[in-house]
Amino acid sequence: MDALRRNGSLSRVEIARLSGLTPQAIRNIVDDLLQTNLIRETGRRKGFRGQPQINIEINPDGGYSLGFHAEAGILHHVAANLGGQIVYEGKSLPIPRSKADMLETIAEIDAKSQHELKGLMRLGVGAVFSRPASSKWFIHEQSPEEFAAQSQALAGYFDEEIVFENDANAAALAESMFGLVRAGGNFVYIFVGEGVGGGIVDAGEPVRGVRGNAGEFGHILIDPNGEKCHCGNNGCLHGYLSIGGLRRKYKDVSLEPSSVPDEWINSAASALGRALVSLENILDPERVIVGGTAPEWLLAEIVSRLARQDFPSVRSELAEQRLEISKLGSRSALLGAAALSLLNVTNPSLAKLTKQSFSLDDIVATPRVNANVKSS
Ligand SMILES: [Zn+2]
Structure with a gap:
């Protein structure tokens, strides 16, 4: 396959x-x-x-996968067939708070999508969240108990295998199924949404780390004297480049070109430039792609300003463009959610990886205590 x-x-x-x-x-x-x-x-x-x-x-009609993306209190869902074509896109719904309400919402989505996709076999389900696994970091005002109830509802409802992933890794996988990168490519993906995350793909395989959190680029240190981040450090990339960070700084901002302050775009570009130096020097990727749920115009503006600044790295002297903008738009993580279980079927080593490294326990587990915190 x-x-x-x-x-x-x-x-x-x-x-x-x-x-x-x-x-x-x-x-x-x-x-x-x-x-x-x-x-x-x-x-x-x-x-x-x-x-x-x-x-x-x-055979594109040999089956389909259902993908869920939960972000900023909204549950989006989409189905893709084995050929990687989107065959169904349902209405986005607010995420219910309790497990019982969540089960009811999923049952509705299940009934509607099965009706629309009559005759096609469902091969699997993917679910994508905007947070790292096994971590106490929450970007939104959502309690860990609520999050656990929602993910348990998703995991318990379906007979098919369900694959969980964070949004940035999922968007990176979507890029290799629907987007800019050929199968087997080598690239780094920077995800800009409510938070900032990333994915590292080497020879077509995601690099995941022990807990599945490799590529948490949002917490690259940009300025030790910067603002406090939810991770505990100061001046992380997340604070400069994320939509959440933009909203915290300018309360009434909308994501229209006329509304986002020039000053913010400049500082976002400068922070991204600094982070890019670390990424390129450490990983030496073939390509660096930036995407996510942030509007495409904003990503394009940040990338164009970054091009005018001088942040040298081992990779910066290549004649090619250092950063490319994903063509998948704001649905990249959602498409990734659907891609997850298709790749699970068609990619032997990815199937092995997803089975080994991501269980519901990983997603909702209480995090290990940080060694530094423990000793103090
Ligand atoms: Zn941080």
């Missing part, structure tokens, strides 16, 4: 060569997958020698 996703269509002989399995094993596996409708035959093609080969490709 991974070979097909990367290459479009292949013959059985080619799949055998790419996977390292025997032609007989591949014939059996292909027969099984044809039975389940996950792949389909696309007709004959002349081989280099001998018999013409029958090509195989992923």
Whole structure:
């Protein structure tokens, strides 16, 4: 499935060569997958020698995945088919506070989406939150108990496997399924939304860290004398670049071009420039993509101002543009939520990773006490 996703269509002989399995094993596996409708035959093609080969490709209608994104008190949901096309987008709803109300909302969404997608098999469910896993950091005014009740409702409702992820990692995965990056790419993704996060993708695989929080770029230190951050440090990137930070500083701001102060955009660009130096020097990525739920005009404005400043790094002397803006728009994390379980089906090592590293317990667990705090 991974070979097909990367290459479009292949013959059985080619799949055998790419996977390292025997032609007989591949014939059996292909027969099984044809039975389940996950792949389909696309007709004959002349081989280099001998018999013409029958090509195989992923069947877009072989199934779909349902993705949820909870942000700023609103639950968004979307369904994508195996071909990576959005096949259903439901109405966004306020997130209920109690587990019982949450279960009711999910049941409504389930009934409506199943009705709209009649005949398609659901392969999995992905849920994306705007916070790190196993952490006491809450960006919004939401209690840990509420958050636990909501995620337990989601995890308990569906028969299918549900994959949890934070918004920035999900948006990065969406980029490799729907966006700028080819399958197997190497890039760093900076997510700008209510908070600032990120994802590191190496050879198509997310780099996750022990608790799944690798790429928490929002807490790169920009100014030790800066404002206190919810993480406990001062002057984190989050405070300069996030929409939450903008709202805290200018109470009545809207996200229209005429409303966001010039001064804020300049300081956001300068903070991002400093953070970029660290990211490029540490990770030496092929590409750096910036996206998230912040409006595209704002990201473009910040990136254009950053280009006029001088923040050298190991990567800054390349002739190419240092930062690219995602084309997925503000739905990137939501698309990522749907991509999660599709990638789970089509990418063997990602499936292994998601199974190993992210459980409901990880999401709602009480965080470990920071060693420094403990000793004091
Ligand atoms: Zn911080």
